[in-house]
Structure formats: structure tokens, C-alpha cells
Amino acid sequence: MGPICFLSDFGLADDFVGTCKGVVATIAPEAPVIDLTHEVPGFAIEAGAEILQHATRYMPADTIYLAVVDPGVGTGRRAVALRTGSGALMVGPDNGLLIPAAGSLGGIAEAVSLTRPEYQIQPVSSTFHGRDIFAPAAAHLHAGVELSRLGEDIEPETLVSLDLASLETEAYGTNIARIMDIDRYGNARLSILEEEADFDYGAALRVDAGDGEMPVRYVETFGTAKAGELVLVPDSHWRLSLAINKGSAAQALALKVGMEVRLTPEGGAGDGA
Amino acid sequence: MGPICFLSDFGLADDFVGTCKGVVATIAPEAPVIDLTHEVPGFAIEAGAEILQHATRYMPADTIYLAVVDPGVGTGRRAVALRTGSGALMVGPDNGLLIPAAGSLGGIAEAVSLTRPEYQIQPVSSTFHGRDIFAPAAAHLHAGVELSRLGEDIEPETLVSLDLASLETEAYGTNIARIMDIDRYGNARLSILEEEADFDYGAALRVDAGDGEMPVRYVETFGTAKAGELVLVPDSHWRLSLAINKGSAAQALALKVGMEVRLTPEGGAGDGA
Amino acid sequence: MGPICFLSDFGLADDFVGTCKGVVATIAPEAPVIDLTHEVPGFAIEAGAEILQHATRYMPADTIYLAVVDPGVGTGRRAVALRTGSGALMVGPDNGLLIPAAGSLGGIAEAVSLTRPEYQIQPVSSTFHGRDIFAPAAAHLHAGVELSRLGEDIEPETLVSLDLASLETEAYGTNIARIMDIDRYGNARLSILEEEADFDYGAALRVDAGDGEMPVRYVETFGTAKAGELVLVPDSHWRLSLAINKGSAAQALALKVGMEVRLTPEGGAGDGA
Numbered sequence: 001m002g003p004i005c006f007l008s009d010f011g012l013a014d015d016f017v018g019t020c021k022g023v024v025a026t027i028a029p030e031a032p033v034i035d036l037t038h039e040v041p042g043f044a045i046e047a048g049a050e051i052l053q054h055a056t057r058y059m060p061a062d063t064i065y066l067a068v069v070d071p072g073v074g075t076g077r078r079a080v081a082l083r084t085g086s087g088a089l090m091v092g093p094d095n096g097l098l099i100p101a102a103g104s105l106g107g108i109a110e111a112v113s114l115t116r117p118e119y120q121i122q123p124v125s126s127t128f129h130g131r132d133i134f135a136p137a138a139a140h141l142h143a144g145v146e147l148s149r150l151g152e153d154i155e156p157e158t159l160v161s162l163d164l165a166s167l168e169t170e171a172y173g174t175n176i177a178r179i180m181d182i183d184r185y186g187n188a189r190l191s192i193l194e195e196e197a198d199f200d201y202g203a204a205l206r207v208d209a210g211d212g213e214m215p216v217r218y219v220e221t222f223g224t225a226k227a228g229e230l231v232l233v234p235d236s237h238w239r240l241s242l243a244i245n246k247g248s249a250a251q252a253l254a255l256k257v258g259m260e261v262r263l264t265p266e267g268g269a270g271d272g273a
Numbered sequence: 274m275g276p277i278c279f280l281s282d283f284g285l286a287d288d289f290v291g292t293c294k295g296v297v298a299t300i301a302p303e304a305p306v307i308d309l310t311h312e313v314p315g316f317a318i319e320a321g322a323e324i325l326q327h328a329t330r331y332m333p334a335d336t337i338y339l340a341v342v343d344p345g346v347g348t349g350r351r352a353v354a355l356r357t358g359s360g361a362l363m364v365g366p367d368n369g370l371l372i373p374a375a376g377s378l379g380g381i382a383e384a385v386s387l388t389r390p391e392y393q394i395q396p397v398s399s400t401f402h403g404r405d406i407f408a409p410a411a412a413h414l415h416a417g418v419e420l421s422r423l424g425e426d427i428e429p430e431t432l433v434s435l436d437l438a439s440l441e442t443e444a445y446g447t448n449i450a451r452i453m454d455i456d457r458y459g460n461a462r463l464s465i466l467e468e469e470a471d472f473d474y475g476a477a478l479r480v481d482a483g484d485g486e487m488p489v490r491y492v493e494t495f496g497t498a499k500a501g502e503l504v505l506v507p508d509s510h511w512r513l514s515l516a517i518n519k520g521s522a523a524q525a526l527a528l529k530v531g532m533e534v535r536l537t538p539e540g541g542a543g544d545g546a
Numbered sequence: 547m548g549p550i551c552f553l554s555d556f557g558l559a560d561d562f563v564g565t566c567k568g569v570v571a572t573i574a575p576e577a578p579v580i581d582l583t584h585e586v587p588g589f590a591i592e593a594g595a596e597i598l599q600h601a602t603r604y605m606p607a608d609t610i611y612l613a614v615v616d617p618g619v620g621t622g623r624r625a626v627a628l629r630t631g632s633g634a635l636m637v638g639p640d641n642g643l644l645i646p647a648a649g650s651l652g653g654i655a656e657a658v659s660l661t662r663p664e665y666q667i668q669p670v671s672s673t674f675h676g677r678d679i680f681a682p683a684a685a686h687l688h689a690g691v692e693l694s695r696l697g698e699d700i701e702p703e704t705l706v707s708l709d710l711a712s713l714e715t716e717a718y719g720t721n722i723a724r725i726m727d728i729d730r731y732g733n734a735r736l737s738i739l740e741e742e743a744d745f746d747y748g749a750a751l752r753v754d755a756g757d758g759e760m761p762v763r764y765v766e767t768f769g770t771a772k773a774g775e776l777v778l779v780p781d782s783h784w785r786l787s788l789a790i791n792k793g794s795a796a797q798a799l800a801l802k803v804g805m806e807v808r809l810t811p812e813g814g815a816g817d818g819a
Contacts, residue, residue: 003571005564012285012558015324016509018278018309022331025276025307029333034571036564051561058568058667058677060575074494121331126494128509131331221620221672236562236674285558288597289782291551291582295604298549298580302606347767394604399767401782404604 001089001142002062003032007052008130009040009069016128020066020135023121027139034059043071045097049162050180053100054237056088065101066138067092068130079114079133080159083147091138093129096162108156115151164191173198174264179257180239186248187241188255192263194234199265205232207242208262209253216242216263232263274362274415275335276305280325281403282313282342289401293339293408296394300412307332316344318370322435323453326373327510329361338374339411340365341403352387352406353432356420364411366402369435381429388424437464446471447537452530453512459521460514461528465536467507477539478505480515482526489515489536505536547635547688548608549578553598554676555586555615562674566612566681569667573685580605589617591643595708596726599646600783602634611647612684613638614676625660625679626705629693637684639675642708654702661697710737719744720810725803726785732794733787734801738809740780745811751778753788754808755799762788762809778809 004024010016017038024031036055040048048069070093078094085106090098091114102108114120114133119140124132137150168176177192199205201220206213207230218232225231225245230252232240242249242261249255277297283289290311297304309328313321321342343366351367358379363371375381387393387406392413397405410423441449450465472478474493479486480503490498491505498504498518503525505513515522515534522528550570556562563584570577582601586594594615616639624640631652636644637660648654660666660679665686670678683696714722723738745751747766752759753776763771764778771777771791776798778786788795788807795801
């Protein structure tokens with residue numbers, strides 16, 4: 001197997017990440033670990049899931065994903081490992097964190113619940129499953145242990161689901177996206193990926209965030225927008241953002257995280273309105 | 274030898290850690306480095322020693338510990354390397370930082386003072402021995418240089434000592450622990466490790482921080498405490514903490530760092546009081 | 547080739563660094579990556595160049611330097627790779643960032659513009675060339691691709707230059723240095739390196755920052771200065787700093803970043819004044 005790609009909300013101020021790497025090195029001394037980020041906002045499952053899904057585009061095909069954003073540690077939530085359709089492996093809590101990435105990696109081909117004590121660090125702490133359950137599982141997988149040996153088979157459809165996109169396409173080419181995030185400049189990051197958009201750079205669209213339509217132009221780079229112009233532009237994760245050059249899209253359109261936004265190409269459904 | 278486990282108070286804002294890794298890679302290109310943490314509070318020898326000791330439970334047996342929390346750099350304090358009873362190696366300043374971990378690794382079997390210029394980076398800076406003395410020593414050890422070649426033998430009993438625990442057990446099973454740390458929730462971390470406690474989960478105890486006794490219950494997880502209940506609970510380093518669910522133990526018991534705390538199981542010494 | 551030494555202003559809060567490492571691992575699975583620092587102040591080309599140049603003293607001779615401080619991303623600035631006289635390789639934007647380090651590594655022997663799409667990650671984002679152009683180039687070089695295959699040859703003299711030192715020596719041994727930085731203690735870091743100074747520890751000098759001369763002593767360590775004494779002392783990057791023990795040199799001499807400072811050994815030019 002390839003590297004272990006490690007994402008968490010542990011931060012780097014404490015020894016949590018380093019301790020997990022000690023566990024990995026003890027079980028699988030040759031396993032390289034790539035720190036994707038350890039600064040996922042605390043307990044923010046959806047933010048972690050988005051970063052993990054995006055990373056699947058840039059990591060080696062045989063990566064083992066080790067992801068720990070785990071507000072449910074110590075409760076009954078399952079600890080799981082997955083094999084994806086593409087052959088990548090994933091380890092983490094059963095809270096949806098792994099699901100969008102697994103979708104991008106060919107879906108879930110096999111899933112187990114991490115219940116075998118011999119593949120855990122004993123005693124298992126009630127608060128730090130990253131160290132005692134998840135890191136050892138990833139390391140054992142790197143060392144060649146079969147996924148099915150780590151615990152009981154579970155049905156993929158019983159896993160807690162998480163849908164980042166919630167993107168729908170209506171008649172006449174209207175895309176309904178959700179606002180995932182608004183940054184400090186007032187740019188609103190949408191749930192729609194560039195590749196999902198059925199319009200091209202330069203296209204004229206209308207955007208409706210619930211308060212009437214406004215014209216918006218789809219551009220490749222922010223630098224091509226005029227001052228004050230509302231544009232739709234891909235960010236470094238290839239998600240489309242609503243932005244105003246030298247202004248705040250969030251303020252101008254009264255945008256809030258979670259809102260639905262309708263994007264209609266000119267010539268589409270809303271034309272007659 | 275196994276990986277180099279690197280702990281410091283350098284932080285990650287500067288290039289100190291990266292420069293030390295360059296030195297290691299120059300001398301021992303194959304040596305993997307595990308960053309335990311570089312955010313030990315500045316010059317906090319005891320905090321660094323506690324993290325290092327805890328890490329010995331989770332690192333490979335053949336680890337080379339490289340630890341730099343070094344308020345005495347530029348003074349006469351010695352730079353040392355140790356071989357422990359378990360076979361692990363340690364490199365760092367002679368200020369107590371390595372001592373508790375060495376104790377957990379089977380004690381000190383051999384110690385040398387890092388005085389040989391040919392195993393240092395020349396010129397040796399007066400302020401950055403991490404780069405010029407400690408990192409090269411760890412790397413040379415990884416590359417197979419014998420410990421005794423790095424400098425003069427020294428008697429282990431001449432090393433500056435540091436006792437994290439200062440835990441005593443009195444008659445009738447009373448444990449006297451010290452408060453190492455109080456966190457922002459008012460939880461007080463004690464010097465006693467779970468494995469040193471001579472009572473089990475569910476046990477009823479009395480705690481005395483100098484101001485009279487209070488009942489306390491020893492629980493496995495904080496989640497089982499009732500609101501307002503004073504409990505004793507193991508943290509992720511397996512040290513026992515005094516905590517109040519939805520309250521502040523530090524405030525309720527007027528606790529301060531450094532205080533002694535007496536823990537007596539019900540049925541023990543204080544019963545007749 | 548040796549390790550990839552990676553410097554950027556990406557910070558560690560996001561997944562930028564981790565994503566670049568995924569790209570490297572995909573192309574060159576065996577390539578070790580040394581994080582020099584990712585906390586270069588945003589867009590601060592000169593600060594990054596200084597750190598990179600300093601690092602060349604401590605990295606393996608066959609290092610591949612990957613440096614990304616890139617305010618011009620998305621504009622016409624070139625992306626380049628260099629071979630130095632010492633055999634080290636460098637990858638980064640053509641904005642001067644690589645130039646001082648290249649100078650310390652024997653000068654530029656060969657330079658190419660990174661224009662070949664087959665050695666980039668497609669599609670190339672308009673904002674994140676670290677991931678799509680620079681990291682893949684460094685990885686392909688590690689994997690054995692010839693520098694000349696990555697793009698068109700360019701003349702080294704057409705590269706954007708950057709001169710950190712701007713150090714001049716006048717008659718009578720006066721060194722004219724520039725103030726690169728002033729820290730929170732009021733210490734002023736000069737552009738002069740210890741090895742460039744033509745005076746030794748203990749030397750008495752006169753310093754003139756534009757407002758008349760003051761005596762200053764050149765010392766090896768700050769600890770040997772008397773309270774209130776103005777000294778010149780080497781820092782961990784071997785640059786000379788003006789400092790006052792228990793005081794602020796910046797305040798006492800009205801120093802500002804960018805100012806020129808004249809240092810004259812006693813017995814030199816200014817003596818008759």
C-alpha cells in the first residue's frame with residue numbers, strides 16, 4: 001500500500017498527532033505519513049469531509065486515508081474501515097466523515113467495524129480513539145493485514161451518510177447549490193464543483209439566493225472581474241464561489257451559510273420572468 | 274535504529290525545526306523523523322519531560338529521542354546522550370528533560386557528554402545547540418556511531434534529576450499527588466498515573482487539598498459523571514484529573530498548580546474523622 | 547537526488563501543504579520531504595529568500611529546493627527550475643525568491659521555464675501553482691526527469707534578481723549594511739553575515755545609522771554584554787544584530803527597517819572625527 005494520508009482536528013499544539021505517528025511507526029515502520037491537515041475546525045465533520053474528498057484528486061491511488069474528526073468518541077458510534085472501488089482504504093469514525101471521499105474513490109466495496117482488540121492499542125482510552133483504534137488500524141492495513149480481519153463486516157448502507165453536495169438540477173438547466181462557507185472577504189463557497197457545472201467560462205447566468213435574480217458572470221480567475229462585478233469563480237478546491245471584486249458578495253446578496261442558491265444560465269428557465 | 278522522535282519548544286513559525294531536519298538528513302539520509310510536538314511552552318522543562326515520558330508508551334522500542342527544551346543554552350549545562358535499559362537512545366540538554374522518560378525506558382545504562390567537535394556542526398552557535406549539537410548527535414547515532422564515541426562517559430547519578438511524580442503513598446492507602454496543571458475548564462491534572470492508583474473505576478474516595486475532605490468518585494469517562502459531581506478521571510496521558518461536570522474543580526476546591534492533594538479510598542485512614 | 551526541502555507561505559491551517567505532498571508522493575513515492583517552514587509571512591519574497599539561503603548551509607548537497615512565495619501567481623511571472631553550480635536543484639516562481647540561495651549554492655548553471663503541460667497537474671489552477679506546477683516539477687526531478695525536459699531553456703541573467711545583502715565596504719574598512727528586520731525586543735538584524743565581517747569578537751567599532759556615531763562592541767553571545775551596552779552579536783542565521791542588553795537598540799538609535807547602517811572598526815576612517 002501507499003502512504004497514510006492523515007487528517008484530523010487535533011491541531012499541532014499538543015502531542016496527539018505525534019503520538020499517533022509513533023503508533024504507526026511501531027506497527028508499520030516503513031509507512032510514510034502525509035499530514036493533509038490537522039487544523040480542521042474542532043468536531044466539524046462536514047468541513048473535514050470536504051477536505052478529504054478534495055484530497056482524493058491529488059493523493060496516490062493506493063493511499064490509506066486516516067481521518068479523525070470525532071465528536072462521538074466515547075459514545076456508541078462505530079469505528080470503521082472501508083475499501084473503495086478504486087482500491088484505496090479508509091479508516092475513521094462512522095459519522096459521515098469518510099463518505100464523500102469514498103464516493104469520489106469509486107464507492108464503498110467493503111466495510112468493517114473495528115472491533116478486534118488485537119489490532120488496537122490496549123488499554124483503549126475512552127477519549128482518544130485516534131491513537132488506540134484508528135492509527136493502529138491504518139498501520140496494520142499498511143503492514144498487509146486484510147481489511148476483513150480488523151473486525152466484523154458491515155453493510156455499507158448502514159454507515160452514517162453525509163451529502164456534501166446537495167446539488168440538484170432542475171428543468172431548463174437551473175443548478176441549486178448550497179452555501180458551504182463564507183470567507184472573511186464575503187466570498188460564498190458553493191456546494192457545486194466546477195466539473196458539475198453545465199456552463200462554461202464566460203457564460204452569463206442569473207443567481208437567486210431567495211431575494212430575486214441578479215446577473216452573474218462565470219469567470220476562470222477573479223482577476224478578470226471588474227470592480228464591483230458579481231462573478232462566479234472556481235476556488236483552489238474547484239468549488240464555485242460567488243464573489244464581488246472589491247466588495248462583499250455575502251453583504252450584497254444577504255448570503256448565509258446553508259442557504260440555497262439557484263444558478264440559471266441565460267436562455268434557461270427564468271427567462272420569461 | 275528506529276525513528277528519531279523529536280520534541281522541542283521551537284514552534285513551527287520559524288525554520289528551526291526544518292533546519293534541524295536538514296542536519297539529520299545530511300548525516301543520516303534514511304532516518305525517519307517523528308515530530309512529537311514542537312509547541313512545548315517555551316523553556317518549560319517539566320511539561321516537556323511529561324510529554325516525552327508519556328510518548329515512550331507509543332514509540333517503537335528502538336527510537337532515538339531528540340528533545341530540546343533548553344533554557345540553559347550558552348551556559349555551562351552539559352549536552353548529553355543516554356542509552357536506556359530498554360535499548361532506546363536519548364539526546365538532549367542535561368537539565369532533567371530526559372530523566373522521567375529514561376526512567377520509563379528501563380533507566381539509564383550509559384551516559385556521555387556531547388563534547389566531540391567532529392560530531393557537531395561547526396561553528397557551534399551559542400544559542401542553537403538543537404541544530405549544532407543535538408540533531409547531529411541523534412543523526413550520528415542513527416547512522417551507527419557508538420554512543421561512547423560522541424564524548425566523555427559520565428556517571429548517570431551526576432545528571433540533573435527531575436521527578437515528575439512526587440507521588441507518595443501513606444499508610445491506609447492514601448495517595449499524595451501533586452497538581453501539575455489546571456486547564457481552562459478548571460480540571461486539575463494530578464501527578465498520579467492510572468496504573469499507580471490502588472483503586473478501581475467506580476471506587477468512592479475522599480480528596481483533601483488542604484481545606485478538608487470532600488467525596489470524589491473515580492470514573493472511567495467524564496460522561497458518566499452527574500452535573501455538579503466531583504470526579505477523578507484519567508486523561509489521554511493516563512494521568513488522573515479532578516473534574517466537576519458542568520463546573521470548575523479548581524474553583525470549588527481552591528486548587529492551584531503545585532498543591533499537594535491527598536486521595537484516600539473509603540474505608541482507608543481518614544474514616545474515623 | 548536527495549530530499550525535497552519545501553518552503554512556503556501557505557501556513558498549516560489549510561490543506562495546501564498536504565495536497566502538495568500528495569502530488570509529490572504520486573509522482574515520486576520515495577521522495578522524502580523536509581518542511582523548512584510554511585510560515586513565511588504572506589507574499590514576503592525577501593524573508594523567504596533569506597530563510598532559503600540560510601538553509602543551504604544545513605541541507606544535504608543533493609537537495610531539491612521547492613519554494614513557493616508567489617504574489618504574482620496568475621500573472622505573467624514565469625515558473626522556473628534551476629540547477630546550481632553545486633548540483634542542487636531549485637523550483638519556484640521567477641520573482642527573486644530562489645536567487646540568493648542559488649548564489650550560495652555555486653550560482654545558476656542551468657535554468658528552464660516550467661512550460662511543459664505533461665509535467666504539470668491538469669487542469670492548472672490559476673491560483674495554486676504550488677500544487678499544479680511547482681510540486682510536480684520537484685517530484686519529477688526527484689524521479690529522474692532531466693531539468694531540460696521540464697520546459698524551455700532560459701538565460702539565467704533574465705531571471706528576476708534579488709540582492710539580500712546590499713552590503714558595501716568602503717575605504718578604511720567601513721561596512722555599510724541594511725536593516726532587514728527589527729524584532730519585538732528592538733534588536734535590529736543587519737544584512738551583514740558574520741563571515742563577511744572584517745573584524746573579530748571583542749572588536750570595538752563605531753556605528754552610524756544616520757544620526758551620528760556611537761560605540762559598539764562585537765560579541766559572540768548576548769550574555770556577555772553589560773546592562774545598557776550596545777553590542778553587535780550574531781543570530782542563529784549568522785547575521786549580525788544590533789542589540790542593547792535590557793534595552794531597545796531600535797529605540798535608542800531610532801532604527802527602522804531598510805535603513806543603512808555604517809560599521810567602522812576603531813582605528814578606521816571615522817577616527818579623526
